Amino acid sequence: MSEKSQGSLHFEISSALKSVIGQDLITNDFIAIFELVKNSFDANAKNVDLVFEESNETINKIFIIDDGKGMSYEELVNKWLFVAYSAKKDGTEDNSSSRVYAGNKGVGRFSCDRVGGRLKLQAKSVSDDLIHILNIDWGKFEENAKTKFENIDVKYATSSDFDLPKGISSHNSGVVLEISDLREPSSWDRKKLQRLKGNLAKLINPFGSSNSKIKLNMICQREKKADEFLEKEYESNPELELPELINGLVTNNIFDVLKDKTTSLSVVLDKNGHFVTTLIDRGELIYKIQESAQLYPLLADSEFSCQIFSLNQSAKSLFKRRTGIHSVSFGSLFLFRNGFRVMPIGEEGDDYWAIDRRHGQGYARTLGTRDLMGRIDIAGPESKFKEKSSRDGGLVETEASEQLLDYAVTKCVRRLEQYVVGVTWKDAIDKTHDTAQRLSLDENRSNIINLISKLSGSKKIELLDYSRNLVDVLNEKSSYFEESVERLSTLANRSSDKELMENVHQARKRFAELKKEEEEARRIASEELAARLKAEKKAKFEVELRKEAEKNASIQSQKRQQAENVAKEQETLKQEAVKKAESLNVAYEDEKKRNLFLLSNESRDSEQLESFLHQIVIYTSSAKQKITSTLLSLNNKNDIDREKLSTSLSEMLESVEKIMTTSRFATSANFKLDSTRITDDISLYIKQYLETISTAYNSRIQIKVNVNTKPFISDFTPIELGMVLDNLVSNAKKSRASLVTFDVSTEANNVLEISVLDNGKGLDSSIIEPSRVFEKGVTTTRGSGLGLFHSKKQIEKMGGEIFLPNDQPQTGFKIIIRLRK
Known part of the structure; x- marks a missing residue:
C-alpha cells in the first residue's frame, strides 16, 4: 500500500x-x-x-x-x-x-x-x-x-x-x-x-x-x-x-566553623589533568598526592573540586553551638553544578552517594552521612550533567554522572574514611578534641606512617608532600618503633627524602644500642637469679643431710609399723585433701579476681617474689649502665651538654622510681610479674593500689578513692601506672595537702576518667600557662620538676591523656586523667 x-x-x-x-x-x-x-x-x-x-x-x-x-x-x-x-x-x-x-x-x-x-x-x-x-x-x-x-x-x-x-x-x-x-x-x-x-x-x-x-x-x-x-x-x-x-x-560560615577543627579532604582538578588531593587534620597537613584523570575522561573539563569534612563528636558540638542546628539536619555531601545546588543531593535522608547503604554493611569500618559534611563542584553542559526536570530529583543518569559518582565515592569519601577509621577512630579519646595534639602519640603516628607508606607504594599515585612533624622516627623505646621504622625506610627511599633516610639510619643505631643494653640487663638479672637459686639449693641440701645424720637408727625400726599405718591414713586424708584443695583453689582464683593486692604478707608465693626481684634487678642494671655511661663521659672530658646530662639523670630517676614501686609490689601484689604488663580491671587496680600501697607508704595525708564504674578491663603496665599514682600523691603532699581524692568513673564505653583533687596550696600564680606543669623541670614545690613530666609520658604511652581542667578549685589543685581500652 x-x-x-x-x-x-x-x-x-x-x-x-x-x-x-x-x-x-x-x-x-x-x-x-x-x-x-x-x-x-x-x-x-x-x-x-x-x-x-x-x-x-x-x-x-x-x-x-x-x-x-x-x-x-x-x-x-x-x-x-x-x-x-x-x-x-x-x-x-x-x-x-x-x-x-x-x-x-x-x-x-x-x-x-x-x-x-x-x-x-x-x-x-x-x-x-x-x-x-x-x-x-x-x-x-x-x-x-x-x-x-x-x-x-x-x-x-x-x-x-x-x-x-x-x-x-x-x-x-x-x-x-x-x-x-x-x-x-x-x-x-x-x-x-x-x-x-x-x-x-x-x-x-x-x-x-x-x-x-x-x-x-x-x-x-x-x-x-x-x-x-x-x-x-x-x-x-x-x-x-x-x-x-x-x-x-543569607550567609553561612560553615567552612570557617569547621576549618582547622576537624579532618578535611580537598580535591581539585588542575590544568595539567591531575587530581590533587590534600588531607588536613585540624590544621596539620597529613599528605598531598596527585594522580592522573585519565580513568575519568568525562570529568577532565568539569572543573571538578571537592571539600569534605569528617565530623567527630567535637566538630558536631561546635557546629551546633555556632549555627544553632544539628549537623545531621543541615545535610551531608552536597553536589553543585555551575555554582548552584543539585537537589536533593546531600539533604537529610538522601543517600545519592550510597554512603549509608555501605555504612550499614560495615558500621565500625565506614563513615555514614551523619559523619560527613561537604560539597562537590562541577561545571558543564546539560549533555553531561543534566538535572531532572522535577528540580528535586538529582541528576539524570549519564556516563559522565556515573564517572562523577564513582570518583566521588572511591577517591574522596573512602580516602577520608581510610584515614579517619584507620587513625582517629582507633583513639577513643581523640574524638573529643578539636586540635591535633593527640596525633603526636606513638600509636597514632605509627598508623599515619603506615597509611602514607602505602600511598607512596602505589604506581598510580605521586606523593607530593606529607607531615614532617608526624612522619618521622619514633622514640626507640616505643613499642611501635620497629614496625614504623621499616615503613619509614621504605617511604624515604621511594620519596628520595635524604633527611628522613639519615634519621632512620641514626635511629636504627640508637635502637641497636638500646637493645644491647636491655639484653645486658636481662643477662645480669638471669645470672643473679641462677646464682641465688643454686645457693638456695645447696643450702637446702646441706640442711637435709644434717637432719638425716641426726636421726636415731633405733627409732626407725620401732616406728616402721607405725609409719605403715600412718601411710594408709594419710592416703585416705590425701584423697580428701585433694578434693578440698581443688575446691579451695577455685575459691582462691575467684578471690584473686577481686583482690589485686593482699593485706597481709603471711602467704607470700615464692614464685611471685622471684618475678618481682627479677624485674628489680633489670631496672637496677639499666640504671647502673646509665650511670656508668654518664660517668665515663664526664671522666673522659667528652662534650656533654646540660640537656644531655639532664636527660640522663631523668632516666636514672625514672629507673629508681620503678625499683621503688616494684619493691612495694613484691610485698603486697597478688599477681606474678612475668612480664611488665597485665590484663585486668584498671579501676579496681587504682582503688586497691591507692588504699593498700600508697596509704602504707604515705603518712600525713589522707587518700580517698571513689569508684563509680563497672569493671574496666584493659591491658596495662602496673608498675608505670603505680608510679603515676605515687607521683600525684607525692605532689599533693609537697603542696601541703591533707587530703587527696581520686574519683574514678566511666566517661564512655571505652574511656575511663580519673579526677584527682587535693586541698593543698594549688597552682602557683607564677605559672602563667598551667599546661606547662607537665614540662620537664617546671615545678613550684621542692621537687625536681620531673614527676608530672614522667606521669604525662607514662599516661600517653598507655594511649591516654593527662591535663589540667579549666575549672580549677579556689583551694587546691585538680588533674584529670583519661584512659582508653
Whole structure:
C-alpha cells in the first residue's frame, strides 16, 4: 500500500500546560524561590532582595528584586514569554557559548505559579528609559483546559519608576518579581521563613565562599522585633546557641566553623589533568598526592573540586553551638553544578552517594552521612550533567554522572574514611578534641606512617608532600618503633627524602644500642637469679643431710609399723585433701579476681617474689649502665651538654622510681610479674593500689578513692601506672595537702576518667600557662620538676591523656586523667 500526502498537521497547546510545568513540576515553595534566585544569578545580579510583605500578621506578597542586566521589550516577548525556550541553552543569552548557567530549561519562570496566583514582573535593561511591566493572572490558564495556551492574555504596561516595597532602593537595571494571591499564605510563619533561609544558605553558599557572586538579603518587617529580641539575648549570653534570624544576608560560615577543627579532604582538578588531593587534620597537613584523570575522561573539563569534612563528636558540638542546628539536619555531601545546588543531593535522608547503604554493611569500618559534611563542584553542559526536570530529583543518569559518582565515592569519601577509621577512630579519646595534639602519640603516628607508606607504594599515585612533624622516627623505646621504622625506610627511599633516610639510619643505631643494653640487663638479672637459686639449693641440701645424720637408727625400726599405718591414713586424708584443695583453689582464683593486692604478707608465693626481684634487678642494671655511661663521659672530658646530662639523670630517676614501686609490689601484689604488663580491671587496680600501697607508704595525708564504674578491663603496665599514682600523691603532699581524692568513673564505653583533687596550696600564680606543669623541670614545690613530666609520658604511652581542667578549685589543685581500652 502506498502513502498519499494530505498536507501537514501541528500540535495545539492547552492552557493547562501552565500547571504541568508550574505547580506540578515545581514540588515546593523553597524549590520555586530557588529557581527564581537562579535566574537572578544568571542575569549577573550582584544583589538580590527577598522581601515578605504582610497584612494583619499574614504574609500576602513576596518580592524577588535583583540588580542584574534586566530585560528589554524584545527580550520579554521573544525570550521570557516564549515557553520552554532558553537563550542560555542555545548560547544567545550573552552572545557567548562558553558561559555556564545555573538554569537553562526555559521553565524556571513558572516557579512563580507554585508560590502565588498572580505575578507582576517589572524589568529594565541598562539601555532602556522605561520599565516594562507584565501582569499575569495564573488562574486564567486554569479556567478552561480547551483554551489555547497562547490565547491567554498577559497584560503589558510601562512605567518610569520601579514599584518597590517600602525601604527598598531602586536599581539602574534589573528585574522585580511581585508574587501575590499566595497559594498558602498562612503557612509563611516564622518557622517556615527560618527553614527557607537555611535552605537558601545551603543552595547558594553553604561554605561561606569568599568568591560568592551574589548577595541575597531577606527582609520581613513582621519578624524584626523577634529578631532584635533574640540578638539582645545572645549578646548578653554568648553561651546560647546562635539565634536563627529572619532579616539579613543569607550567609553561612560553615567552612570557617569547621576549618582547622576537624579532618578535611580537598580535591581539585588542575590544568595539567591531575587530581590533587590534600588531607588536613585540624590544621596539620597529613599528605598531598596527585594522580592522573585519565580513568575519568568525562570529568577532565568539569572543573571538578571537592571539600569534605569528617565530623567527630567535637566538630558536631561546635557546629551546633555556632549555627544553632544539628549537623545531621543541615545535610551531608552536597553536589553543585555551575555554582548552584543539585537537589536533593546531600539533604537529610538522601543517600545519592550510597554512603549509608555501605555504612550499614560495615558500621565500625565506614563513615555514614551523619559523619560527613561537604560539597562537590562541577561545571558543564546539560549533555553531561543534566538535572531532572522535577528540580528535586538529582541528576539524570549519564556516563559522565556515573564517572562523577564513582570518583566521588572511591577517591574522596573512602580516602577520608581510610584515614579517619584507620587513625582517629582507633583513639577513643581523640574524638573529643578539636586540635591535633593527640596525633603526636606513638600509636597514632605509627598508623599515619603506615597509611602514607602505602600511598607512596602505589604506581598510580605521586606523593607530593606529607607531615614532617608526624612522619618521622619514633622514640626507640616505643613499642611501635620497629614496625614504623621499616615503613619509614621504605617511604624515604621511594620519596628520595635524604633527611628522613639519615634519621632512620641514626635511629636504627640508637635502637641497636638500646637493645644491647636491655639484653645486658636481662643477662645480669638471669645470672643473679641462677646464682641465688643454686645457693638456695645447696643450702637446702646441706640442711637435709644434717637432719638425716641426726636421726636415731633405733627409732626407725620401732616406728616402721607405725609409719605403715600412718601411710594408709594419710592416703585416705590425701584423697580428701585433694578434693578440698581443688575446691579451695577455685575459691582462691575467684578471690584473686577481686583482690589485686593482699593485706597481709603471711602467704607470700615464692614464685611471685622471684618475678618481682627479677624485674628489680633489670631496672637496677639499666640504671647502673646509665650511670656508668654518664660517668665515663664526664671522666673522659667528652662534650656533654646540660640537656644531655639532664636527660640522663631523668632516666636514672625514672629507673629508681620503678625499683621503688616494684619493691612495694613484691610485698603486697597478688599477681606474678612475668612480664611488665597485665590484663585486668584498671579501676579496681587504682582503688586497691591507692588504699593498700600508697596509704602504707604515705603518712600525713589522707587518700580517698571513689569508684563509680563497672569493671574496666584493659591491658596495662602496673608498675608505670603505680608510679603515676605515687607521683600525684607525692605532689599533693609537697603542696601541703591533707587530703587527696581520686574519683574514678566511666566517661564512655571505652574511656575511663580519673579526677584527682587535693586541698593543698594549688597552682602557683607564677605559672602563667598551667599546661606547662607537665614540662620537664617546671615545678613550684621542692621537687625536681620531673614527676608530672614522667606521669604525662607514662599516661600517653598507655594511649591516654593527662591535663589540667579549666575549672580549677579556689583551694587546691585538680588533674584529670583519661584512659582508653
